[in-house]
Amino acid sequence: MLKILGASILLLGATSIAAANQQVEANQVTAQPKLKVCVIEGIPDSSQYQIKKHIKAAKGTYGSVVEVYPRFVERAHQVGGNVVINYHASQRFGFWPWRVVRPVVWGTAVKWNTPVDCKKIGGVEI
Structure with a gap:
């Protein structure tokens, strides 16, 4: 026993x-490793990249644009981009402008032709 x-x-x-x-x-x-993307506020020389798609991410209610970054980065990678040019982030009025302000991030996802050094091309990695 x-x-x-x-x-x-x-x-x-x-x-x-x-x-x-x-x-x-x-x-x-x-x-999985955390996805990142390089964002550039302006529009660099077009010979350095291939345009993939204009992308946008937003939150439905109050918050910071930082809260929208993960969805924005994921969207950039979904369309085949590793850099976002003409990048903008701000608080925008929603459907009811006198009550709701929400964070919105947008830009154009592009595939950079060479390996990306974000600081060297004038961007910021998010």
Whole structure:
């Protein structure tokens, strides 16, 4: 009886360790690097990039433009861009202008022809 109880405890412990290892492996697989994009306020020489699409991200209610950045960066990558030119971010009036001001970020997603050094091309990485 004691042998069966000891074997059961050993088996239970091994199962718990295996389950914990699987959870750690699953977390490592699903963890993705944080996406970033270089934003430039102006419009640089057009020979340096290929235009992908005009993009915009906004929040429905009050907040900071910083709250909209993750969605904006994701959208830039979805359309194949790694730099956003003609970048603007501000608070805009919504449908009911006298009550709601919301953060809006917009620009044109482009694919830079060479490896991007954001500071060198006059941008800021978000």
